[in-house]
Amino acid sequence: MAATQKMKIFKLCMLAGVALISSVGAAAQAVTPVQTILGDAPSIPKNIVIMIGDGMGPAYTSAYRYYKDNPDTQEIEQTVFDRLLVGTSSTYPARVSGYVTDSAASATALATGTKTYNGAISVDTNKQPIPTIMEKAKALGLSTGVAVTSQINHATPAAFLSHNESRSNYDELAQSYLKTDADVMLGGGQKYFPVGLIEKFEAKGYQYLSDFNLLDSVKQGKVIGLFADVQLPWAIDDSDSNKLSKMTTKALELLSQNNNGFVLLVEGSLIDWAGHNNDIVAAMGEMEEFANAIEVVEQYIRKNNDTLMVVTADHNTGGLSIGANGEYSWDTAIIRGVQASPDFIANDALADGDWLARVTLNLGFEPNEDEISQLSRARMQGKEVMITSIKQLIDSRSNTGWTTGGHTGVDVQVFATGPAASLFAGYQDNTDIATKLISLLPKVKSQPNK
Ligand SMILES: [Zn+2]
DSSP states (O other): OOHHHHHHHHHHHHHHHHHHHHHSOHHHHTSOHHHHHHOOSOSSOSEEEEEEETTOOHHHHHHHHHHHOOTTSSSOOOOHHHHHEEEEEEOOOOGGGOSOOOHHHHHHHHHHSOOOOTTOBSBOTTSOBOOOHHHHHHHTTOEEEEEEEEETTSHHHHHHHOOBSOTTOHHHHHHHGGGTOOSEEEEEOGGGSOHHHHHHHHHTTOEEEOOGGGGGGOOSSOEEEEOSSSSOOOGGGOSSTTHHHHHHHHHHHHHTTOTTOEEEEEEETHHHHHHHTTOHHHHHHHHHHHHHHHHHHHHHHHHOTTEEEEEEESOEETTOEESOTTOOOOOHHHHHHOOSOHHHHHHHHHSSSOHHHHHHHHHTSOOOHHHHHHHHHHHHTOHHHHHHHHHHHHHHHHTEEOOOSSEEOOOEEEEEESTTGGGGOEEEEHHHHHHHHHHTSOSSOOOOOO
């Protein structure tokens, strides 16, 4: 093509972009000219999917890229996170709690647009309830749902559905879910929902499930599915490692039956738990299944261009470091080769029989003499010491580092696709994410259509 022709086409595109931008309203201004020219997606979403990788700081998405990389090819393949990255977000809580947030304060920020103290479940620093995006969506005639791998009354989902001065009030939070009118609640937490409480949910029209295999039998209506006593198993230890993506698929299927739209929260809750444990093997397993769930929503959006997905983390956990101890290396083959979580490997090693053969099989590599004597000493001191010893062995072999068993205050990433996705570009605060999402809800109440 001649240079002048190219220039002409470029100018035409620019003109079209400018004309479209100036002719549409403020909300659509953030939509890039390219998206507008394609003209196939509305500028305001009908449905919103919020996805939170709990504790998933930037090192986790980088680590996941190398964990998934095929070492036999020259290029390092992009992940779903690389594909959908649009911006960053600060996570600091209200002044009173300093710069490092917990999941409760951050989820409150993401659900309400208000900063609060660490431990608060959608109440402000005066312990007064703040309306959440889920409550606003319900009041406008939309459906709402949560699908998580922790107990459903854990800090993140709780801050989207309820209010409490403390995240530790698990029983109160479980009771309060009766009033949320949320349509889909999937995750763990049987321990907090005794028979009497479940009967109250059933009296309100909920279908109750405790067997994951029955999830597919639910075709419509409200559902509360609790598939573990507390949290779901580590994905890497689970015979069905795709529970989060299956719950996400089902939630989309059920919620999309409301023509008014829906707001869904999906949380990869256990990324944070693995981070607290400084467990790179479990962390990568949880990252993989969270990535699968994001891809489920991405596929849904390819078919339903009226749906916005925003993915972020509530904070960073563990201070994960890709490379450590002054060495310029990170050996993903070691991590990929481990067949089960350190929890599982330690438990298995405490049983009788040839424990070393089983540990070697589970680790996927042969420990050297020093490592064997360390493992052997740890084994005699019981399960917790054995778990720690196995994690240390994997860390030192793979050169993985950690700085804390808690959270850190580093900014997290924001990923988005669908209508108004570009509103989330660049730097923002976690409260801005909520404010933007809430501004995208319908302005007037729709009639219930179900
Ligand atoms: Zn945490």
